[in-house]
Amino acid sequence: MHGAAALLIDFGSTYTKLRAIDLDRRIVLASGQGPSTVATDISVGMRVALEDLGRRLGRLPQFRYRLGSSSAAGGLRMVTVGLVRELTAEAARRAALGAGAKLVGTYAYRLTAADMASILALRPDILLLAGGTDGGNSEVILHNARMLGSSALDCPIVYAGNRAAWDSAKDLLAGKMAVCAENVMPEFNVLNIEPARAAIREIFLERIVHAKGIDRARDECDAVLMPTPAAVMDGARLLADGHGSTPGLGELVVIDPGGATTDVHSVASGQPRVPGVVQRGLPEPRVKRTVEGDLGMRHNAAAIGEMAGIPALAADARLPEGTVSRLIGELARDVDRLPRDAEERALDRALGRAALRCAMKRHCGSVETVYTALGPATAQTGKDLSGVEVVVGTGGVIAHSRAPLELLETVVAVPTEPESLRPRDPRFLVDREYLLYACGLLAQAEPEAALELALKYLKAPTEVLTDDIVANG
Amino acid sequence: MPATTPRTIVTGVIGSDTHIVGNRILSMALEKAGYKVVALGALTPAPEFVKAAVETNADAILVSSLYGQGELDCRGFRELCIEAGLDAILLYVGGNLIVGKHPWDVVERIFLDMGFDRAAAPGMRVETVLEWLAQDFAARERAPRRQAG
Numbered sequence: 001m002h003g004a005a006a007l008l009i010d011f012g013s014t015y016t017k018l019r020a021i022d023l024d025r026r027i028v029l030a031s032g033q034g035p036s037t038v039a040t041d042i043s044v045g046m047r048v049a050l051e052d053l054g055r056r057l058g059r060l061p062q063f064r065y066r067l068g069s070s071s072a073a074g075g076l077r078m079v080t081v082g083l084v085r086e087l088t089a090e091a092a093r094r095a096a097l098g099a100g101a102k103l104v105g106t107y108a109y110r111l112t113a114a115d116m117a118s119i120l121a122l123r124p125d126i127l128l129l130a131g132g133t134d135g136g137n138s139e140v141i142l143h144n145a146r147m148l149g150s151s152a153l154d155c156p157i158v159y160a161g162n163r164a165a166w167d168s169a170k171d172l173l174a175g176k177m178a179v180c181a182e183n184v185m186p187e188f189n190v191l192n193i194e195p196a197r198a199a200i201r202e203i204f205l206e207r208i209v210h211a212k213g214i215d216r217a218r219d220e221c222d223a224v225l226m227p228t229p230a231a232v233m234d235g236a237r238l239l240a241d242g243h244g245s246t247p248g249l250g251e252l253v254v255i256d257p258g259g260a261t262t263d264v265h266s267v268a269s270g271q272p273r274v275p276g277v278v279q280r281g282l283p284e285p286r287v288k289r290t291v292e293g294d295l296g297m298r299h300n301a302a303a304i305g306e307m308a309g310i311p312a313l314a315a316d317a318r319l320p321e322g323t324v325s326r327l328i329g330e331l332a333r334d335v336d337r338l339p340r341d342a343e344e345r346a347l348d349r350a351l352g353r354a355a356l357r358c359a360m361k362r363h364c365g366s367v368e369t370v371y372t373a374l375g376p377a378t379a380q381t382g383k384d385l386s387g388v389e390v391v392v393g394t395g396g397v398i399a400h401s402r403a404p405l406e407l408l409e410t411v412v413a414v415p416t417e418p419e420s421l422r423p424r425d426p427r428f429l430v431d432r433e434y435l436l437y438a439c440g441l442l443a444q445a446e447p448e449a450a451l452e453l454a455l456k457y458l459k460a461p462t463e464v465l466t467d468d469i470v471a472n473g
Numbered sequence: 474m475p476a477t478t479p480r481t482i483v484t485g486v487i488g489s490d491t492h493i494v495g496n497r498i499l500s501m502a503l504e505k506a507g508y509k510v511v512a513l514g515a516l517t518p519a520p521e522f523v524k525a526a527v528e529t530n531a532d533a534i535l536v537s538s539l540y541g542q543g544e545l546d547c548r549g550f551r552e553l554c555i556e557a558g559l560d561a562i563l564l565y566v567g568g569n570l571i572v573g574k575h576p577w578d579v580v581e582r583i584f585l586d587m588g589f590d591r592a593a594a595p596g597m598r599v600e601t602v603l604e605w606l607a608q609d610f611a612a613r614e615r616a617p618r619r620q621a622g
Contacts, residue, residue: 084524135478135509136529188511188529278516370516372489372540379516 005029005061006446008438009046009068009221010228011214012036013075014336016045018053019438023064026452028433030056038072043217050220067441068224069231073212075102076204076227079124081148082108082184083131083140088161090282091184092130095160095193097289099200100230101126110140111147124155125208126200129169132162134186145169149176156203160184160196179203191283201226225444228437229289232256232394233265235440237287239392239454240267243447249455252390253363253423254436255356255411257397259335260296262355264363265289270383277367277378284383290363295355297348297397298335301328308354317350319343324350338400345402352397353410360411364422384421386413391423392458394431404430405461429458480532480610483525485513488546492539495568499535502599508606519546523553526562533563533606536589541572544583551588563609565602567593 003024010017018032032053037045054060078101082089089108096103104122107115119127129148131141141161148157149172157178159169166180182195209215209224217224225231232254242248251268270284294303305313305328314321327347331337339345365382391411398404405428413422435457442450484500486493493515500512511529513521522534534554538546547566554562566589571580577594584592591605 084527087524087528131528133529136481136531137527138530185528188525370489372491372516374491377491377516 004064006065006067006442006449007063007221008441009049009066009217009224010231010434010437011038011042011046011068011070011072011217011224012228013071013073016042016049017434018049019433019435020053020057020061020063021438021442021449021453023446023449026449026456028435028453028457029061031433032056036072038213041216042072042214043220046217046220065442065445066220066222067444068214068217068221069226069228069437069441070209070212070214070224071102071228072214075229076100076200076208077102077104077123077125078128078200079103079105079107079119079122080128081111081130081144082106082161083137084108087189087282088130088132088185091191091193092128092160092196094191094285094288095130095184095196096128096200097291098193098230098233098285098287099197099204100227100233100289101200102227103291103293111144116147116151116153120151120153125211126203127153127155127157128196128200129157129159130161130184130196132165132183133188134163134183136162136188138162138165138168141165142168142172145172149173156207158196158199158203160199177207189282191285193285201230225441229263229291231437231440232263233287233289233440234443235436235438235450235454236265236392237267238439238443238447238451239436239458243443243451246448246451246455248451249390251385251388252392253360253385253388253411253426254392254394255360255398255408256393256395257352257355257359257407258296258395259298260293260300262292262295262359263289263395264292264359266363266383266385266388268383268385268388270365270385272380273384273387274378277380280379280381284365288363288383290359292355292359292362295359297351297355298331298337301331301351304328304351304354304358307358313347313350313354316353317346319346319350323347348397349401349403349406352401352407356407357410360422361417361420364420366419366421368419380421382421386421386424388423389426390429391426392429392431392436393461394434394436396434398430399432399434403461404428408461428461430461431458433457479507479509481509481511481529482606483511483513483522483529483531483534484537485517485522486515486537486539487517487519487522488538488540488542489516490538490540490542490546491515492537492568495539496537499537499599499602502603503535506603519550519553522550523557523559526554526559527557531559531562532610533565535602536564536566537568538566538570539568541569543568543570547584547587547589549587554588561613563606563613564589565591565593565605567597567602569595 034049
């Protein structure tokens with residue numbers, strides 16, 4: 001007999017993935033998978049996945065919750081607009097990434113006619129409009145509101161710029177669906193992305209899910225709560241911070257290499273750890289997501305080859321350079337291909353190692369020595385994650401790997417790059433069951449159970465991999 | 474902008490200079506006088522002053538330099554502002570601006586030629602700076618130059 005159960009659904013771009021959870025015993029009952037059928041009717045793939053789950057369970061239990069996340073239909077496509085590139089434009093970017101969006105365009109300063117044409121061509125699901133501190137520059141955001149207001153753009157607009165200019169901006173945006181959130185930068189160099197993130201998620205829940213046809217699965221799913229990257233982020237946050245009387249793991253980093261991009265989430269203050277170090281640039285959010293759009297194992301295999309260099313990849317894979325070049329070309333044309341032999345496995349391992357190393361390096365901050373009249377001083381840009389004790393690997397590349405430690409070990413700091421503030425000596429955990437997104441979703445309803453599941457199912461990479469998990473992965 | 478909105482002033486110590494005390498006293502005095510102060514602190518590169526002024530729609534930038542490299546650090550400052558659309562912003566500079574013994578009028582001329590509206594000699598009192606600001610803002614209200622944006 002099963003106790004109360006929950007069904008967590010990931011409407012992905014290729015697969016519809018299900019996890020059935022026993023809420024009382026806090027275990028995964030089974031996983032199911034179907035194709036992604038968002039282009040026609042998403043509920044078709046959902047029913048295939050449910051049948052698959054039913055076969056594994058014997059019969060489907062009554063689910064107390066059926067919660068979904070989605071990266072189908074291109075994910076949550078967003079465009080951000082700000083004023084100065086390093087200030088409000090960057091703050092807007094961070095808000096959108098934090099909401100789990102796929103950033104398809106970022107703009108700064110005044111939008112031109114050419115910018116407007118490219119925004120229309122990008123067909124964003126939501127546009128985030130920022131610019132000016134509260135009471136600061138209003139001219140540019142009003143110009144941009146006028147450009148957007150008089151364009152054919154029909155997506156919702158979240159206004160998170162100079163509060164003093166909202167009344168005028170609202171008039172300029174008449175006829176558009178526009179909501180006002182708190183400024184992403186209310187004071188100079190003060191980051192305030194939480195309200196904009198909340199506004200984005202609300203629009204996602206209320207409008208985007210319907211616009212993309214994801215709510216056609218409503219007979220099988222109670223609510224699609226957020227984009228999948230946001231669910232992974234919520235899972236990471238829960239795992240770090242704990243819930244109630246159950247402590248979390250403390251500061252951590254989650255790394256998620258995929259076919260097109262590599263996501264990195266950190267839940268850590270990232271403040272300088274050494275006294276006297278001066279922090280430069282925009283303050284860093286404690287929960288931060290970066291997306292490396294050029295580091296994907298399939299769609300961007302060629303970009304990884306360019307970034308790491310074919311000779312280095314060949315040396316790491318122990319393959320001839322010619323073989324590496326040929327295989328990379330094949331992968332880019334055949335993005336759904338799984339490794340078929342030892343050569344392809346070796347290349348995938350090398351690509352994964354290069355992508356993880358580079359994605360972690362870009363996510364983490366760095367220090368540089370600046371020479372002042374009083375002698376050298378140290379300036380830090382970005383987050384210092386050198387003391388982070390836990391790094392979690394998630395996503396198919398790591399979960400399917402026979403030796404995930406060989407992938408994950410590349411993210412740590414190296415003596416030849418002392419300026420990079422990557423984790424020095426973390427312990428690794430692997431999300432073998434692809435459960436982190438499910439825990440992030442379940443956290444909305446039953447955070448205690450979600451946390452216990454995450455703690456139970458994230459495993460050290462050295463633990464023996466059973467054939468069963470490989471088969472079901 | 475309504476008359477009740479305080480004017481915004483960006484302050485900071487330019488270049489690789491860590492001497493923050495005088496700049497902090499100045500920032501506190503400006504705040505006390507009713508200005509909204511965006512204090513960037515020590516070790517501030519010139520472009521950061523300009524970016525801060527753009528976002529906050531600042532009315533003036535007050536640059537401090539105490540370690541003798543002011544001439545190098547401030548070269549092109551006005552041009553940076555013009556590039557960012559801040560053509561009319563008020564620019565002051567002050568401190569120990571140049572190494573060695575030079576008559577003040579020579580030093581002052583160098584910085585005024587660079588496009589600063591005022592240069593403050595070592596030992597300048599805060600009260601004088603406040604008077605300058607009052608005069609210069611009043612003059613701009615009487616004869617507004619083309620507004621930047």
